[in-house]
Amino acid sequence: xxxxxxxxxxxxxxxxxxxxxxxxxxxxxxxxxxxxxxxxxxxxxxxxxxxxxxxxxxxxxxxxxxxxxxxxxxxxxxxxxxxxxxxxxxxxxxxxxxxxxxxxxxxxxxxxxxxxxxxxxxxxxxxxxxxxxxxxxxxxxxxxxxxxxxxxxxxxxxxxxxxxxxxxxxxxxxxxxxxxxxxxxxxxxxxxxxxxxxxxxxxxxxxxxxxxxxxxxxxxxxxxxxxxxxx
Numbered sequence: 001x002x003x004x005x006x007x008x009x010x011x012x013x014x015x016x017x018x019x020x021x022x023x024x025x026x027x028x029x030x031x032x033x034x035x036x037x038x039x040x041x042x043x044x045x046x047x048x049x050x051x052x053x054x055x056x057x058x059x060x061x062x063x064x065x066x067x068x069x070x071x072x073x074x075x076x077x078x079x080x081x082x083x084x085x086x087x088x089x090x091x092x093x094x095x096x097x098x099x100x101x102x103x104x105x106x107x108x109x110x111x112x113x114x115x116x117x118x119x120x121x122x123x124x125x126x127x128x129x130x131x132x133x134x135x136x137x138x139x140x141x142x143x144x145x146x147x148x149x150x151x152x153x154x155x156x157x158x159x160x161x162x163x164x165x166x167x168x169x170x171x172x173x174x175x176x177x178x179x180x181x182x183x184x185x186x187x188x189x190x191x192x193x194x195x196x197x198x199x200x201x202x203x204x205x206x207x208x209x210x211x212x213x214x215x216x217x218x219x220x221x222x223x224x225x226x227x228x229x230x231x
Contacts, residue, residue, distance in 0.1 A: 009131075013138050016123045020142030020214065021149050023116035028206035029109050032199055033070060039063045042195040052189045054081065062090065062190065069099070070106050095187040098177035105172060133225065136218035143215030150207055161197050 032038055043049065043059050054062070062079055069077045077099050079090040091099070127135035157164045169178045180188040 012123055013134065016120060016138050017142040017145060019116040019120055020139075020211075021146040022112055023120055024146050024207045024210040024214070025150075025203070026109050026113035026116065027210065028203045030113055031206060032203050033106055033109075034067055035202075036060075036063055036067070038199060038202060039066075042191065042198065045198070046192050046195055048190055048192075052186060059190075066099075070103055076100060090186050092185065094177050095180065095185055097175075098173075098180070098187065101173055101175070101177060132221065136221040139218035140215050140222075143211045143218065146211035146214075147208065150204060150211070154204055157197075157200055161200075162193070165193060165196060 040060075040063070043056075048054070049056060049059060052059075058081055062081075065077075065079050076096045077091065080087045081090045082088075124135060127138070182188045182192070
């Protein structure tokens with residue numbers, strides 16, 4: 001193997017290891033975004049039907065329409081509800097604008113998920129046919145990196161979730177449309193801050209499970225190779 005091949009292989013391995021945390025996190029976020037049970041859990045836990053005067057059937061419709069909106073190219077979002085016998089928009093313009101910003105972040109997440117998935121699958125395929133031990137070691141390293149980063153973010157979130165949540169919005173959004181009033185804005189009534197703490201935990205647990213599964217797969221392969229090797 002010449003120097004160029006070794007360099008390319010080392011670079012590809014490094015990118016694979018670094019891509020695993022992004023792949024696992026973006027996949028977990030995508031699952032959460034599209035998880036109707038997670039929305040329903042939040043609605044029930046935080047009494048959203050009472051705070052919004054929306055029936056469970058209406059909340060289910062809102063959930064379906066939000067998920068559909070996040071996965072479509074349709075703009076702007078236009079969720080209608082019946083109040084006093086009249087069909088009216090659920091969200092005001094500020095909320096509609098914020099949801100459009102959120103949708104851009106979701107599309108970015110999908111882009112990261114697709115890119116890291118394609119690269120990781122390609123690297124795994126090539127390595128499986130040529131360098132299986134290296135692939136297993138890379139998987140274990142990427143798993144460990146994922147868990148270390150997750151632990152760091154988890155500590156920051158658990159110590160002061162309010163500050164963590166605030167800083168996330170300052171970084172993620174270039175406007176103040178996310179600063180909503182629970183007295184007048186339905187979006188924050190549907191998804192109060194404690195819900196986002198639960199959702200963050202959900203994403204963290206999914207990511208940790210994925211990282212442990214990847215690391216375990218690599219470890220089991222190396223263990224099987226050691227047993228197969230004489231001496």
